[in-house]
Amino acid sequence: MTDLLHHFHFQHSALRGELVQLSGSYTALLGTHDYPDIVKRQMGQALAAVALMTSTLKLFGSLILEVKGNGPLSLLMVECNDAGDMRGIAHYDDSLNTTNDITWGDLVGDGHCILTIDPNEGERYQGIVSLSGQSLSEVLTHYFAQSEQLPTRFWLFANEISAAGLLLQVLPGHDHEEKESEDWSRVVTLADTLVASELLGLEANTVLYRLYHDEQVLLLGQHELRFKCSCTRQRSANALRAIDAEELQDIANENGGFIDVNCQFCRNHYRFDAIDLAALHQPIDSSSSSLQ
Ligand SMILES: [Zn+2]
Secondary structure, X not given: OOOEEEEEEEOOOOEEEEEEEEOHHHHHHHOOOOOOHHXXXXXXXXXXXXXXXXXXXXXXXXXXXXXXXXXXXXXXXXXXXXXXXXXXXXXXXXXXXXXXXOOHHXXXXXXEEEEEEEEOOOOOEEEEEEOOOOOHHHHHHHHHHHOOOOXXXXXXXXXXXXXXXXXXXEXXXXXXXXXXXXXXXXXXXXXXXXXXXXXXXXXXXXXXXHHXXXXXXXXXXXXXXXXXXXOXXXXXXXXXXXXXXXXXXXXXXXXXXXXXXEOOOOOOEEEEEHHHHHHHOOOHHHHHHHHO
């Protein structure tokens, strides 16, 4: 199954939806780390969520979703950009390697969910909500309610090989209308009947037909998604350039004459030897050729 995000609209109501199904991108991401199954499933749900939200934002840039708490899953961070490139990372306690069943609350503990919009041009925007609720989808629903955005609901599912999500949202300008409120309750009640095996295993069209055959759903197009990290040698060089030249040489000397910059997300590493390091603090025009 290709990894796709489908946009749809309810023809007789001012409501819209997004449906995402991930397999290749999700397993490629999981292949970079040896996560316990319980962490994989949370990563899958978070990836599905960030893809759904990126699509609703009509953003040129990236959306970053972070869950940070004091539980054994201390960090879950996923990112998706407007081109459909996704990446993610989780930090967790070793106790999760032998844990099969744990509630969301015990997994993440107390903390926050942070959403960062990082546009290609302009200022970053950050929103934050506490980690209350029984699942990531409840946390995100609270986030949208708290920030007085449009009524929005999420349904997120993942197993160890695939992840999927559904988002429903009232269209802008219709969020206080009586008809939309009735339509909203009806489509949400129907979506609440959705089970993991349907959203993870059936074609998107079949899922939407099963849920909404009485609603006249119009598919508006689809969007491909993939695992692709945004790290580059140039970005690693920029990070090293912020460190004092002498300190860099000391680190390199202790490490056999070079520095390896490792990307946490994709495990790529970028090696900088003594000549590369010396060039970092030269004026850009004379150093650029050695950094490309
Ligand atoms: Zn990377």
